[in-house]
Structure formats: structure tokens, C-alpha cells
Amino acid sequence: MIAALRPMMKTHRLVMLGLAVGAVAWCAYALRWDWIPTYWNNGLILTGLETTLSLLAFSWTIGLFFAIWLGLAQASGPWYLALPAKGFCSLIRGTPLLLQLWFFYYGIGSTFQQFPWIRHSWAWTYLREAWPYALMTLTLSFAGYEGEVMRGAFLGVPKGQLESARAFGMTRFTILRRIWLPQAVQRVLPTLGGETVLQLKATPLVATITVVDLYNVSQTVRQDTYVIYEPLLLLAAVYMAITGVIVLIFRWLEHRVPSKVA
Amino acid sequence: MFDAISHLFDPGQALGLLAYAPPGWGGNLLAGLGRSIEIAVGAYAVGLTIGIFGAFGKIYGGEVTRDIFGIYTTVVRAVPELVEILILYYLVPQVVNSILLSFGYDRVSLPQMPVGILVLGVVLGAYMTEVLRGSILAVPQGQIEAARAYGMPPLLLARRIIFPQMMANAIPGMANLWLNATKDTALLAVIGFNELTLTTMQGAATTKNYFVFFIAAGLMYLVISIVSGRFFARIERWARRGQPLVRGGGI
Amino acid sequence: MKLKLMALAAVAALGLGTAAMAAPVKVGVAAEPYPPFTSPDASGHWSGWEIDIMNAICTDQKLDCVVTPVAWDGIIPALTAGQIDMIISSMSITKEREKVINFSDKYYETPAALAVTKDATFKPTAEGLKGKTIGVETGSINKDYAEKFFGKTSTLKVYQTQDLANQDLAAGRIDATVGDEFALQAFLDSASGKDCCKSMGALPYDSATLGTGIGAGFRKSDTALRDKFNKGIKDIRANGTYDKITKKYFSFDIYGG
Numbered sequence: 178m179i180a181a182l183r184p185m186m187k188t189h190r191l192v193m194l195g196l197a198v199g200a201v202a203w204c205a206y207a208l209r210w211d212w213i214p215t216y217w218n219n220g221l222i223l224t225g226l227e228t229t230l231s232l233l234a235f236s237w238t239i240g241l242f243f244a245i246w247l248g249l250a251q252a253s254g255p256w257y258l259a260l261p262a263k264g265f266c267s268l269i270r271g272t273p274l275l276l277q278l279w280f281f282y283y284g285i286g287s288t289f290q291q292f293p294w295i296r297h298s299w300a301w302t303y304l305r306e307a308w309p310y311a312l313m314t315l316t317l318s319f320a321g322y323e324g325e326v327m328r329g330a331f332l333g334v335p336k337g338q339l340e341s342a343r344a345f346g347m348t349r350f351t352i353l354r355r356i357w358l359p360q361a362v363q364r365v366l367p368t369l370g371g372e373t374v375l376q377l378k379a380t381p382l383v384a385t386i387t388v389v390d391l392y393n394v395s396q397t398v399r400q401d402t403y404v405i406y407e408p409l410l411l412l413a414a415v416y417m418a419i420t421g422v423i424v425l426i427f428r429w430l431e432h433r434v435p436s437k438v439a
Numbered sequence: 440m441f442d443a444i445s446h447l448f449d450p451g452q453a454l455g456l457l458a459y460a461p462p463g464w465g466g467n468l469l470a471g472l473g474r475s476i477e478i479a480v481g482a483y484a485v486g487l488t489i490g491i492f493g494a495f496g497k498i499y500g501g502e503v504t505r506d507i508f509g510i511y512t513t514v515v516r517a518v519p520e521l522v523e524i525l526i527l528y529y530l531v532p533q534v535v536n537s538i539l540l541s542f543g544y545d546r547v548s549l550p551q552m553p554v555g556i557l558v559l560g561v562v563l564g565a566y567m568t569e570v571l572r573g574s575i576l577a578v579p580q581g582q583i584e585a586a587r588a589y590g591m592p593p594l595l596l597a598r599r600i601i602f603p604q605m606m607a608n609a610i611p612g613m614a615n616l617w618l619n620a621t622k623d624t625a626l627l628a629v630i631g632f633n634e635l636t637l638t639t640m641q642g643a644a645t646t647k648n649y650f651v652f653f654i655a656a657g658l659m660y661l662v663i664s665i666v667s668g669r670f671f672a673r674i675e676r677w678a679r680r681g682q683p684l685v686r687g688g689g690i
Numbered sequence: 691m692k693l694k695l696m697a698l699a700a701v702a703a704l705g706l707g708t709a710a711m712a713a714p715v716k717v718g719v720a721a722e723p724y725p726p727f728t729s730p731d732a733s734g735h736w737s738g739w740e741i742d743i744m745n746a747i748c749t750d751q752k753l754d755c756v757v758t759p760v761a762w763d764g765i766i767p768a769l770t771a772g773q774i775d776m777i778i779s780s781m782s783i784t785k786e787r788e789k790v791i792n793f794s795d796k797y798y799e800t801p802a803a804l805a806v807t808k809d810a811t812f813k814p815t816a817e818g819l820k821g822k823t824i825g826v827e828t829g830s831i832n833k834d835y836a837e838k839f840f841g842k843t844s845t846l847k848v849y850q851t852q853d854l855a856n857q858d859l860a861a862g863r864i865d866a867t868v869g870d871e872f873a874l875q876a877f878l879d880s881a882s883g884k885d886c887c888k889s890m891g892a893l894p895y896d897s898a899t900l901g902t903g904i905g906a907g908f909r910k911s912d913t914a915l916r917d918k919f920n921k922g923i924k925d926i927r928a929n930g931t932y933d934k935i936t937k938k939y940f941s942f943d944i945y946g947g
Contacts, residue, residue: 189503193510270618271664272657273625276636280657283640283854284649287861296862305823305863307847378519385629387847392522396763397848400829403790405767409526413518420517461732470734525764529771536772548716548772551758631721631761631768633734641730644853645723647882 208407212398225394226415228308232380232390235312237373240319245358247320248327262324269321275382277318282310282386311383319376326368330361363434370427374420391415456642456651464642464652471638472659478555478627478634479620485560486616490567497572508568515565521626527558528630555627563620570612574605607678614671621663635659714754715915717744718774721759722851725876726939727780730759739939743797744778746931747922762851763828766790769907775915777907780870782831784901792910794919796903799946801892802832803871805878807862814866814890819844822865825855832868834899840868853877860886868893872944903946 185194216222250262269277289295289304303309334357342352381392389397395408459465493512496504515523531554536546578601586600628637635656643652719736723729727740736757748755755776760768765781768774769791780800783793804814812818820843826833828848836846847864849855855867856877867874871892877883908916926932927945936944 187502190506193506267664268657268661271661273622273636273660275625275628276639276653276656276660279636279640280649280653283643283857284653286863287649287857290860290862374517381519381521382626382629385850387849392519393848396828399767400763400833403766403786405529405770406526409522413522413526416519416522417514417517464732467730467732467734529764529767529773532772545713546772547713548775551773554773629761630764631759633721633759637721638734641721641723642732644851644857645729645731647857 204410208410209402209404210407212402212404212408213411216394216398221389221394221397222391225389225391228389229377229380229391230419232308232312232315232383232388233373233377236315236319237376240316240376241323243316243320244323244327247324248329248331248361249353251324251328252331266321266324266328269318270325274314274318274379275385278311278314278382278386281314282307286310307383307387310386311388315376315379315383318379319372322375323365323369323372326365326372327361330364331357333364334360366427366431366434370424370431373423373427377416377419377423454651456646456648457655464638464646468635468638468642468652468655468659471633471635474552474632475621475624475634475636476663478552478559478624478632479617481552481556482559482563482623483617483620485556486563486567486620489560489564490571493564493568494571494575497568498575512565512568515562516569520562520623521629523562524558524626525630527561528554531557551632555624555632559620559623559627562623563616566616566619567613570616571605571609574608574612575601577608578604603678607675607682610671610675610678614668614675617667617671618664621660621667714756715748715776716758716774717755718760718765718768718777718779719757720762720765720779720851722762722853724780724852724873725880727873728778739935739944740778740780742935742938743926743932746926746935747919750925750931751918751922753918766829766907769909772909775909775912776919780873780904781907782901783903783905784831784899787901787907790910792908792913792916793905794908794916795923796905796946797923798944799903800870800872800944801895802835802868802900803874803892804866804868804890805856805859805874805887806866806890807859808886808888810865810888810890814893816840816843819866821845823847823863825849825858825864825867827852827855827869831900832870835893835896836868838896838899839893856883856887862886866890872940 185191213222247262247266250258251266254262286304289301295301295304338356338360339352342356347355380390383390384393384396387393391412395412398408399405455463457463457465457468459469461467493508497508497512500508532549535549540546582600582604583596586596591600624634625636627634628640631637639652639656643649646652719728719741724738726738728736728738730736736759741757744755744757747753758774760774762779765774765777765779766787769777777791781787781793783796787793806812806814812822816839819840823845824836824840825847826836826849828850830852832852833846833848836844840846847855847858849858852867852869852873855864855869856874858864859867860882871889874889878887878889906916906919908919923932932945933943
């Protein structure tokens with residue numbers, strides 16, 4: 178504990194720490210925070226947090242699943258799989274997420290209503306909501322970016338490993354499951370932490386299509402109370418805390434997975 | 440052939456909305472694209488400047504400098520760009536104006552463009568610092584020591600030894616940041632800046648023809664990304680001249 | 691970083707300080723099509739009733755007014771932070787807003803109205819709207835109104851602009867929207883509004899949420915500009931310019947009583 182604190186025990190760091198504490202104290206004292214109880218009690222803050230976190234979690238999981246296949250298709254698939262996969266990744270990575278989001282929600286989403294068979298089907302309940310579009314766009318985006326990362330990871334696994342696996346008579350699927358994928362995943366882990374943070378930082382855009390995430394809640398507060406900076410500062414602090422947690426999780430994960438690649 | 444194509448843009452045709460002159464929105468969209476590129480280039484320049492200072496500060500600076508840049512890069516990279524842009528977009532004019540007022544000048548309203556450039560540049564600068572720092576650290580220490588031992592002055596050392604070698608490492612990261620810069624300009628749409636995405640949305644909302652506009656804008660962004668991808672690949676090949684190629688395996 | 695920012699700002703300030711004397715008045719307009727009051731045309735210029743009125747007033751008062759599009763949800767912070775000098779964006783004069791900014795005298799007045807999908811059969815009351823989804827524009831009086839009267843029994847969906855709420859009404863993703871009647875009517879008369887939606891007429895007036903007419907917004911410290919603008923409103927009302935412009939867009943007087 179003492180040893181961990183030692184790097185902090187330098188004069189300039191103590192001064193900076195003091196300044197930081199002072200700044201926080203000043204913010205707490207001089208700025209307006211009286212809106213927090215209202216929005217805490219009506220549950221809006223927690224709703225926003227929940228939406229942000231679940232959008233992140235689901236888009237991450239589903240996106241990564243697709244990314245593995247996208248990476249695989251590009252790394253060793255036949256051309257009729259590799260080419261579309263490459264095209265998809267370039268398309269996603271080459272256009273702004275905001276544009277994609279608006280395209281799906283305001284573009285495609287507004288056409289469904291003219292088909293009676295869609296309007297009267299079970300899907301209409303979901304197509305009327307905004308979050309399915311948000312989740313889909315975020316998932317596709319994550320798949321596109323990670324597909325590229327996975328391609329690099331698959332190609333980075335030494336050839337000899339795969340050749341010897343084949344020499345042992347492993348089937349292609351077994352090679353993938355036992356040799357190729359684990360080593361590729363091992364390689365992307367350090368990158369994946371950063372990419373997850375980037376994905377978190379992409380989520381506030383969903384507020385522009387009426388999804389009530391954390392960012393949207395802060396905007397609501399700003400609109401209702403005419404307080405300009407405080408909700409944004411608190412929001413920034415919350416995102417920093419979530420980022421911190423993500424970084425810690427990945428550090429722990431990297432620890433658990435042996436990092437020596439043969 | 441050309442005739443057939445140019446007729447596609449007639450008013451009333453599918454692409455008539457995109458014709459260059461009004462009532463087509465083409466000219467307006469291109470102007471939006473121009474503003475987007477202008478912001479991206481400006482922000483990239485600001486980011487590069489901050490990044491160079493940041494990288495050298497983080498490696499060769501004193502303890503205080505290093506810590507300050509450390510806080511800057513950590514905080515900026517942990518908070519969504521949209522939130523940062525929003526905070527800075529209101530904060531910058533307010534700070535400028537309170538300085539002006541306290542010196543007895545009149546309040547000015549800053550033009551949007553420089554504020555947008557500055558805001559995006561500050562965000563990009565944090566990433567640029569990390570990219571450049573990593574690429575400088577990848578230059579073998581022995582080379583720098585050898586150059587020092589020969590009595591090379593610091594500037595010459597930077598120009599002849601560090602810079603050429605770090606370029607090869609830095610270019611992929613810098614290329615990514617350039618693409619981020621072009622795409623991040625779209626975030627300014629949320630604060631009402633008339634760049635490509637907002638112009639697209641306005642055109643789409645006015646004409647109620649969402650597909651034509653979104654696809655057109657998407658293609659424009661895609662062209663930027665493909666063209667600059669080619670450009671950076673060429674620079675990287677130039678920077679890596681003389682180095683062996685690295686290739687991976689596959690099933 | 692802060693220091694650097696300040697230094698940059700100071701440099702910028704020095705450069706601009708000399709040019710600040712005859713500075714144009716930046717008029718903030720919500721960056722969205724809001725016909726017939728403010729909307730961008732294909733060449734990127736802004737036009738509409740409000741733009742014409744603004745130009746008439748600025749000419750009358752010899753002000754150099756420049757339209758500056760900003761996001762509606764940030765239009766008040768943009769004013770107080772100094773990004774713009776004036777808000778002309780169909781903004782109603784309310785007690786809440788007056789705590790933060792100053793308003794000119796009103797220059798027009800519109801009731802709130804309810805637009806619904808064509809097949810709707812319910813009544814425009816809290817009872818009728820029970821369980822329905824109502825779209826409103828963020829930070830608008832209509833949102834406050836809908837929250838107050840329908841918020842407990844209906845779901846509110848908050849959009850960044852009224853135009854997007856209209857768009858989603860046309861797409862059938864909301865059952866109704868509360869908006870300013872004149873602008874809503876313009877949407878219902880348009881090609882995309884005609885087929886999908888209809889009006890349920892004006893909603894009962896509520897002074898607490900709906901305010902007292904529409905005015906231009908100014909910084910608290912900028913009383914000189916506001917006084918000039920008020921003088922301008924009086925002048926163009928007196929010399930007939932106001933009515934002439936109104937006739938171009940409406941078949942009735944929108945100034946209100």
C-alpha cells in the first residue's frame with residue numbers, strides 16, 4: 178500500500194493533487210448541483226446509465242462475434258467471401274457513425290410504415306422504437322472495426338503453428354478452435370481494451386435518434402434547467418469512471434491469459 | 440453517353456436533387472464537403488502541433504511536463520469526443536470573451552470555423568501525442584546514443600536520425616488519425632455546424648428524400664477515405680524504403 | 691493544456707480585438723428546416739417569414755445581421771457563451787427562459803396544436819392520448835406542455851428538432867406530436883404531411899408553459915441591442931412592412947392580440 182503510494186510522494190505531484198482537489202472542491206461549491214437529486218429520484222440518471230452500459234455490452238458481444246468471421250473471411254476465405262468482408266469493413270470505417278445512424282433510423286427506418294404486412298407483424302413493435310436501430314448500427318460499426326483488427330491478428334499467428342496442426346491431421350475447424358482463434362484472440366487483447374473504450378465513446382451519438390442514454394439525460398437536464406456546464410462535467414466524470422473500469426477489466430484479462438506467444 | 444449521364448441530374452429525375460445548381464443540392468453538399476475538409480485539415484494541423492510538443496514533452500520533458508501531458512492524453516481519450524466538443528465549444532468563446540472584457544475590450548463573437556478547428560484539434564492532439572511518442576520510442580536507443588557520441592547537435596539528431604526512422608512507424612497511426620479527423624467533423628453537426636453531415640440532413644429533411652442524400656454523403660466520405668488511404672500507403676512505402684517486408688501466414 | 695488554450699485564446703483575441711468595432715450581429719437560427727419561418731434552401735441560404743422580418747428590422751435599425759445556424763438544443767448556451775448575439779428561432783417568451791436571457795417584445799404568436807396520424811380516432815385530451823407515444827422537440831414549450839398535461843399517461847419521445855418529430859409521425863413511429871400550430875400546419879400542408887397526418891386543432895392555452903408570444907433572445911448584458919430591436923419591431927409594424935411580409939406567407943395576421 179505504502180509502496181504503491183510512493184510515486185505520488187513527489188512535490189509537484191502533491192501540488193497537482195492539491196490543485197485537483199481544490200478544483201473539485203471549487204466545482205462542488207461554486208457550481209450548481211441542485212438538479213442532481215431531482216434526476217436521481219425520478220430514475221432518469223440510472224435509466225441512462227443502464228442504456229449506455231447495455232448498448233455497449235450487447236453491441237460489443239454481437240459485434241465481436243461477427244468480427245471473428247469477418248476477419249477470418251479476409252485472412253483465409255475464398256475471394257467471394259473475402260471481397261464482401263473487405264468491402265463491408267471499408268464501408269463502415271470510411272463513413273462517420275453519425276451518418277450511418279441517421280441513415281438507418283431516418284432513412285431505412287421511415288420506409289417500413291408503408292408496408293401493411295410489416296405494420297401488422299410482431300416486428301413493428303420493435304421497428305417503432307429507436308433502440309433497435311442504435312444497437313444494430315453500433316454492432317455493425319464494432320464488427321467493421323474489429324473485423325479489420327481480427328484480420329491482422331489471424332495473419333499474425335505464425336505459419337508453423339498452423340502447418341504442424343495440419344500435419345497432426347487436425348480438421349480445419351479444430352485448427353481454428355484450438356490453435357488459430359486462441360492465439361489470434363491473445364494477440365488482440367491489448368488492442369481490444371482500447372477499442373472497447375472507443376466503442377463506449379461512440380455510444381452518446383444514439384441520443385440524436387431519441388435513445389435515452391447517459392448523454393441524452395445530461396442534455397435533458399441542460400434543457401430543463403438552463404445549466405450549461407455542470408451536467409456535461411458530471412457526464413465526463415462518469416464516462417471517465419466507466420473507461421477506468423474497462424481498462425482495469427482488460428488489464429486483469431491480459432494477466433489471466435499467458436502473454437508468451439510461441 | 441455523357442448526355443445520358445447529365446440528364447440523370449435534370450430536375451424531376453432521381454438524381455435531380457443532387458444537381459450542382461439550385462434547385463439541386465449538389466453545390467450545397469460540395470460546399471459542406473469543403474467545410475468538412477477544411478476543418479479536418481485545420482484540426483489535423485493543430486493536432487499534429489500539439490502531438491509533436493506532447494510526444495517530445497512526454498519523452499524528454501521534466502517530471503512536471505510529463506505529468507501534465509499524461510493527464511491531458513488520459514482525460515481526453517477517456518471522455519467521448521462529443522462531450523468534449525460540447526464543453527469546449529461553449530467554453531472557448533466564453534474564456535476569450537471574459538479575457539477581452541477584463542481588459543476593457545468589447546465582446547466578440549468568434550467565427551465558428553476556428554472554434555471548431557481548435558476544439559477538434561485539441562482532441563486529436565491527445566491521440567497524436569501517443570502515436571508520435573510510440574514511434575519515437577521505437578527508434579533504437581543505440582542509434583541515438585551513437586549519434587550523441589559523435590557530437591551531433593540535438594536538432595541535427597532529430598532531423599537525420601530520429602525523424603526518418605520514426606516516420607515509418609508513425610504513418611499507419613497518423614493515417615488512422617487523419618481518417619478520424621475527417622469522420623469526427625461529423626460530430627460538429629450535433630452542435631449545428633454546417634459541415635457535410637448537417638447539410639446532408641438538412642437537404643434530406645427539406646426534400647424528404649433521405650436515401651439519395653445519405654448515400655451521396657456516404658459516397659463522399661468514402662471517396663475521402665479511399666483517396667487518403669492510397670496517399671498514406673504511398674507515403675508509408677516511401678518511408679519504409681530499404682526495410683524488409685513483413686508477411687503473416689494463413690490456413 | 692489549459693495554459694496553452696488560454697494563450698491561444700489570447701492570440702485569437704488580439705487578432706480579433708481590432709476588428710471588433712463594427713462587428714456584425716450574429717443571429718442564431720436553429721439549424722433545421724422550420725417552414726415557413728426559417729429554412730435553408732438548396733443553395734444553403736436561409737429564407738422564410740422570420741428571416742424576412744429579421745432583415746426588415748435590421749435594415750430599419752442599420753444593423754449588419756448575419757444568419758448563423760446553431761443547434762436548437764444549444765442555442766441558449768451559444769448566446770450566453772458569446773457564439774451568437776441574438777436568437778431568432780420562433781422562441782417563446784417564458785418565465786423560465788427570462789431567468790437566463792432577455793427577450794424583445796413579441797413579434798408573433800402561435801397556439802400549440804396536436805398533429806396525429808391519419809387513421810387516429812382518439813380525442814386530443816389526456817384521456818384520449820392514454821398509452822400513446824407523443825413526439826416533442828427538446829427544450830421547447832411544447833415539451834413542457836406535453837409533460838404537464840400528457841406526461842403521466844402517455845410516453846414522450848424527445849427529438850432534437852420538430853422536423854424530426856414530424857418525420858417520425860409520418861413514419862408511424864409516434865402517434866402524435868405537439869408543436870406550434872403555424873409550423874405544424876405548414877408540415878401538414880406539405881407533400882409528405884398531407885398523406886400521413888392530420889391536425890387535431892389547437893390545444894387549450896396554458897400560460898405557465900406556453901409563455902406570452904414569440905420574441906428574439908438577447909444576452910442579459912446586451913440591453914442596447916434589445917432596445918434597438920424593439921424599436922425596429924415597432925417601426926415595421928407601423929410602416930406596413932410587417933403586414934407586407936406576412937401576406938407573402940400567411941392568409942391571416944399572425945401577430946396576435
